[in-house]
Amino acid sequence: xxxxxxxxxxxxxxxxxxxxxxxxxxxxxxxxxxxxxxxxxxxxxxxxxxxxxxxxxxxxxxxxxxxxxxxxxxxxxxxxxxxxxxxxxxxxxxxxxxxxxxxxxxxxxxxxxxxxxxxxxxxxxxxxxxxxxxxxxxxxxxxxxxxxxxxxxxxxxxxxxxxxxxxxxxxxxxxxxxxxxxxxxxxxxxxxxxxxxxx
Numbered sequence: 567x568x569x570x571x572x573x574x575x576x577x578x579x580x581x582x583x584x585x586x587x588x589x590x591x592x593x594x595x596x597x598x599x600x601x602x603x604x605x606x607x608x609x610x611x612x613x614x615x616x617x618x619x620x621x622x623x624x625x626x627x628x629x630x631x632x633x634x635x636x637x638x639x640x641x642x643x644x645x646x647x648x649x650x651x652x653x654x655x656x657x658x659x660x661x662x663x664x665x666x667x668x669x670x671x672x673x674x675x676x677x678x679x680x681x682x683x684x685x686x687x688x689x690x691x692x693x694x695x696x697x698x699x700x701x702x703x704x705x706x707x708x709x710x711x712x713x714x715x716x717x718x719x720x721x722x723x724x725x726x727x728x729x730x731x732x733x734x735x736x737x738x739x740x741x742x743x744x745x746x747x748x749x750x751x752x753x754x755x756x757x758x759x760x761x762x763x764x765x
Contacts, residue, residue, distance in 0.1 A: 567610075572617040574692060574700055574731040581729065582698030584611055591696070593725045595636050596664035603671060603724050615666060618731065621645055629737045630689060630706055635666025635730045642735075652740040654681035666730045672722035681738075685721045692732035693720060706734055 571577045584591045590610030597604055606612050618634035621642065625631070626649050633642060639660040646653050656675035657663050663673070669691075674683040690704030704710055704717035720728055751757040 568612045568614055570614045570616055574694065577613065577694045577729055577731060578698045578700050580611070580613060581694050581696055585697050591729075593666075593670075593729050595666045595670075596638065596659075596662055598659045598663045598667070603667065613729065615664070618666070619664075622732070624649060624651070624737075625706075626651065628706065629739075631735045631737055633665050633733050633735065635669070635733060636664045639663050639665060639668060646737055647740055650740050651737040653687065653735060653737055655684045655687060665733055665735070669721055669730060669733055670723065670725045685718065687736045688717055688721050688733065689736050690734035691717055691720055691728075691730055693728035693730050695728050700731075701728070704734065708736060 569580060571580060581591065583589070590606070590608040591613055592604060592606035592610065593613045593615060594604040595615045615636045617636070619636040619638075620634050621637055622632040622634065624646055629651065631642065631646060631653070639655070639657060642653055642665060643656075643660070654677050655668060655673060656677045657668055657673040658675060660675070667673070668684045669688055672683050672685045688704070689706055689708070689710070690702065692700065692702050694700055701716070703720065720730070749760065751760065
């Protein structure tokens, strides 16, 4: 079966029911499926996150955005860049993939070398545990050392630990310029040395 909840409370109720009845759950967001994370290999219930597709806030002063998990990555890029900010992670499927999947997979992309992967930009999460409990992790601050690092635990857990319902992401100022260039080298060693020198 497939369900399309619209609130965190509905997801919590679904999770409780599945937990009590021992029914497998699979969360499906953007469904690009490059890594197979949203395939319901054990059957059961698919929780389609299609209704969780809103950007809830962009805080320009404090450099963060609050989004629901089915916001398309490219849409977030466009929204924050329109106000002079930048969200660096750029997975290959960014025109279709969703932020929730990016967080679940700790997605990277070509800019990952300079800026890091998704994990580096997740400040806080609202999540539903498999038992139906709703938790909040992290904070809307870059420095947050209180309590267990549950945010780090959930990022990259591929949907096995919780269902993400709200994500707070760190933003950075938009770069003033961007350039792409091509270079050729006589050997692999010379190319590697050039990369090292640039870093």
